[in-house]
Amino acid sequence: xxxxxxxxFLQNKKYNKLLSEIEASLIDLGIQGRTSKLNVLNNIxxxxxxxxxxxAETIVVLGDDKTISKAINSIVDLNATLGIIPIGRDNALAxxxxxxxxxxxxxxxxxxxxxxxxxxxxxxxxxxxxLKAMSPNIKIVSANGEFSLTxxxxxxxxxxxxFKPAELELKEKLKASFFMPQDGxxxxxxxxxNQSSLINKLFAKTADRINDCTILPFRKIKxxxxxxxxGVKLVLDNDKIIKTPAQxxxxxxxxxxxxxxxxxx
Numbered sequence: 001x002x003x004x005x006x007x008x009f010l011q012n013k014k015y016n017k018l019l020s021e022i023e024a025s026l027i028d029l030g031i032q033g034r035t036s037k038l039n040v041l042n043n044i045x046x047x048x049x050x051x052x053x054x055x056a057e058t059i060v061v062l063g064d065d066k067t068i069s070k071a072i073n074s075i076v077d078l079n080a081t082l083g084i085i086p087i088g089r090d091n092a093l094a095x096x097x098x099x100x101x102x103x104x105x106x107x108x109x110x111x112x113x114x115x116x117x118x119x120x121x122x123x124x125x126x127x128x129x130x131l132k133a134m135s136p137n138i139k140i141v142s143a144n145g146e147f148s149l150t151x152x153x154x155x156x157x158x159x160x161x162x163f164k165p166a167e168l169e170l171k172e173k174l175k176a177s178f179f180m181p182q183d184g185x186x187x188x189x190x191x192x193x194n195q196s197s198l199i200n201k202l203f204a205k206t207a208d209r210i211n212d213c214t215i216l217p218f219r220k221i222k223x224x225x226x227x228x229x230x231g232v233k234l235v236l237d238n239d240k241i242i243k244t245p246a247q248x249x250x251x252x253x254x255x256x257x258x259x260x261x262x263x264x265x
Contacts, residue, residue: 002033002083003056005047005071007063010087011037018102022062022085025106033060045074052078058258060109064088065129069237072128076119076254083109083258090238093129096163096181098260108260115263116253117181118162122246127236128181128255130165131248133158133223134233138244140188143220149190150226156192160223160248163264165238170213178215180265184252188216220249 004026010019026032034056036047048059048071060083061071068084075082085105086094099105119128136156140149151158159168164179168189178187191213223246225232231243 001056002031002058002060003048003051004033004035004060004062005044005051006035006037007061007067007087008038008040009064010062015087018087019062021103022106025103026109029106029110031106031110033058044070048074048080049078052080057081058083060085062087065090065093065237066239068093069127069129069239072119072255072257073126076126076251081114081256081258085109092166093163093237096264097257098263099258100260109258113259113261114256115182115259115265117255117257118184118186118253119251119255120160120162120186120248121251122234122236122248123242125236125240125242126251127162127240129161129163129237131160131237132165132235134235136192137226138232139224139226141222141224143218143222151190151192153192156190159187159189159191160221161187161189162250178217182253182265184250185217185219186248186250188218188221190214190216218250220247222247 034051038044038047051059058081059071059075061067062085064086071082084094084097084099086099086101091101099108117128119126122131136151136154136158138151138158142148159165161179162181164170168191223234223244225244234242234244234246236242
């Protein structure tokens with residue numbers, strides 16, 4: 001049973017024609033189902049929980065990256081498959097999954113090619129795409145507490161990635177070697193022009209570095225603020241903000257999603 005969840009921004013009249021075309025395509029493909037529309041009065045997690053209790057096996061969200069991120073955050077603990085019909089300007093996550101925008105996504109949905117992907121847990125929240133620190137004033141502590149790292153330059157950027165964010169420019173060698181959402185680990189990315197060579201010495205066997213970028217695969221780490229009284233803001237999937245300290249851990253293949261043939265993994 002399919003359940004279709006529309007993000008609130010789709011109530012704008014400019015989307016009426018596109019939504020009508022999508023709904024007609026779903027009928028033609030024989031995969032129509034119950035629908036619901038998000039608004040300021042309902043919560044996406046509650047709506048999805050209720051749909052699954054009522055028998056929905058596939059939750060299809062219509063929206064952008066933020067919609068998808070919230071949906072993944074909601075289905076991790078449920079026995080349900082996530083489908084996506086990307087609409088809007090920001091659809092990088094859908095592109096990684098091989099889902100085309102608009103009506104074309106309906107054909108992918110009907111083929112039901114499913115994959116299990118990794119999701120990350122951080123302070124009771126989940127994210128499938130990436131986390132970005134809004135300040136380099138962070139101490140990175142290993143899972144067992146044996147070591148910690150502190151970036152030495154104020155122009156450094158720090159990411160924790162499952163998929164590679166579009167704003168992170170890397171050479172092809174690194175793209176092919178990392179950022180695979182089924183490998184059971186995340187990537188800590190430290191990017192800046194004045195990185196300490198100590199980072200590379202410490203992780204010579206596990207980290208890869210080209211020019212000004214160091215990438216360290218991990219399963220579990222902790223991010224702390226250098227100034228304990230002022231936590232560093234962390235942005236999850238370009239949507240939700242939390243503050244340090246943050247315990248981050250990979251949850252291997254805990255979400256089922258419908259993907260396309262042109263996915264990046």
